[in-house]
Amino acid sequence: MRGNHFESVMGVLGFGESHGKVSGVVLEDVKGGVIFPLEEIQRELDKRRPGKGNYASTRQEADRIEVLSGVMDGITTGMPICLVVYNQDQRTVDYKNLQEIFRPGHADYSWYRKFKIWDWRGGGRASGRETIARVAAGAVVKEMLSGIKIESYPVQIGKVGVENISDNFPNPISWPDPGTYDDVLYELSKAQEANDSLGGIVELRILGVPAGLGDPVFGKLDAKLAGALISIGGVKGIEFGGGFSLAGMRGSEANDQMGAGGFLSNNCGGILGGISTGEEILIHLAVKPTSSIESEQKTIDKDRNEHLIEIKGRHDTCILMRILPVTTAMVRLVLADCLSYQKLQEEKKLDLNDYREALDKIDEDILLSLRRREEISRLIGKWKNRHGKAVTDGDREQKLMDVLKEKAGAWQLDAEMVNDIWRIIIKQSKEIQENS
Template sequence: MKSNSWENYLGITTFGESHGIAIGVVIQDIKPGIKFPLVKIQKALDARKPGNKRFASGRKEEDRIQILSGVLEGKTTGMPICMVVYNKDAKPEDYENLKNIFRPGHADFSLFQKFKIYDYRGGGRASGRETIARVAASGMIDHLLQDITIKIYPVKIGKFESSNIDTSFQNEINWLDRNNYNELIEYLKKIENSGDSIGGIVEVKIENIPAGLGDPVFEKLDANLAKAILSIGAVKGIEFGDGFILAELQGSQANDQMSKEGFLSNHSGGILGGISTGQNIIFRFVVKPTSSINIEQKTISHTGEEVIFKSSGRHDTCIIPRIIPVAEAMIKLVLADAISYQKLIDNAQLEINDFREAIDKIDEDILIGLFRRQEISKLIGEYKKKKNLKIEDKNREKELLEKLKLKARTWGFSEKQVSTLWKIILENSKKVQC
């Protein structure tokens, strides 16, 4: 199973472990001649890395992207692009003592059950570092998105809710409610000092999205967005539009009624039947509290003995600020697929015109061919007259017809049609020769 590939628009495969040599991505399907957006990709990676972010892990990584192939003089060549980020602050030796322990909340136990072997160094492939590859790949999509804008912000962290959203309010945790920001920071500091972590809910608003994106039944837009978002570590749930509140509503409250001007509400979150309606797409997803905490917890070893485990070192108090750039990357990958599928449908409507254009051109070519043939026949007639040669050559005519019939058989059309056509062509030739 190609479970490390997202094979549609870009055909990407990601690779690498948290404490291995590097994390990377191979992009197989890319047009040649596209300006390679190196600066943009690096900026997106900078937004994803913990760096010196408040309430983030202390791992110091530059996350400098290196292009190994597929780009020449700043442009894509159409060959596979391989991008890597080397793990510079990897300390696999720090994980020696975890080799035989299943860390609570992490994927250690399930990976071991499945493969009987797993990279225990910082989560290996289940680590948040794996998402570097997704963010890097999504940098190749912006040209497709045109006016579409993607807004992503937390609406809930712990018990704090962001109810007065002000998009001009900028801060390191992307919290958009000025009113309770300071209180929230104090709360996060307390959680951090206690060695614990906290979860939250993130809202996504996709604006200027055209109607018609998403393909029933297995490529529905909401289904693909859900899969993409749920593929991010620590994301545990997703709801579109009014989401789980719909359970409390009646149809008369939940339906988005319409007028000549358009929809009168957006309970559906901009998607009906898996297809975008042209309204803003709105969904929310929940992020669980960071699994690594500096608090003692019960677990077991690989041989089943009970042990007390406590993470050491700094961890992300809340992963949300780190997940936002990853969610954006996954949304871009889904939209790129939906836009490219839609282009196929749009082109299919145009195809009849394309075919007509092509067939008209062939008809014209046939006429030009016949005209040229007549010209040459005329020259042959004049030559034969000059040399006192017989104009008609029945044997040659017969020989040529047999050759044409043979070709007709291999091309799969009828000998009768070829004979009729040949008769018309010869008659025309004779007219100009005599």
């Protein structure tokens, strides 16, 4: 299952369950011989820790990062870097009564439908603890983004929205507007008193992104950012620039007209055709209210018997504040990837090592694809075995070769080379099928 991987300028593999021993990440392809930013990673992790402010979970964890591999005397070795944080304050007992029933709003039901098992101890991989991996990985690429500033803050919690944004208003919930601060605290306290929770909207402003990042069609920068940000638990909506309000505008209002000094507005949110314009990238994320609430809710168990549940445990009234550093990390990972790819395209900035690194990455992708191909061949072998079908299917082989030949021609690849490679692949595939 590849859902735990995130491909950026480096491979990011997150692992560990909320109530397991550790939450961690393996980073691949980090250049050897560079200073490993351990303190920076710790600083970023401290930002996402629970237990800050009155409306946060009281789960208290130091979240001290430990390096298990890939770093020697503070310097990267070029080998996979494994980082872990020990889960110390988990109280599985809080979840014992939930072994059989699905918590509304959580991933329990859908995971059960997919895997026939779910981690009732706080959601396992669907818990916010998995974001330790994202934040740690984001901190590693931070230094690649000099000149780029990413700001992430709430602009709405529950029904209270900001009116003015101040640059300098430090407070435990990162609320940027002194004028509405008391209102938002009141909104939070009311929800907490009612054993309920709140959602809200996060605003992300990304400044200093050069024009030209992102690719046409399937590699669009907004598509990549959306994928990365929507993958954060609890994030249910995203808009760029004018977003949903563009739907009600006329073209004459929505279009960002241009003058000698540049764009006259930024309704497109800094991205046109999937490629950055050089203007500020503006994103809004809708975050749903925290699912775990102590008020009584209706649900069912595996046998569809109905139950009433109240979710005890320690939960944030609103998770928005904890999501902020995670959003920053995901944006960093996407931008770092786009920047390094852009560097490859602008050949003048390259040296031989850059080319070789790019080739190594492609070779790794090929190997991964071959592994996936083998896995599927094995499944086909089992299927054929069960259904009494012969492994060799001459017609299918011929069709496959014809299609590949046609594609090789269209993509200006050497047809003979493609033919040779696939003869080997098919031979191997048949051997695997025979032995499945």
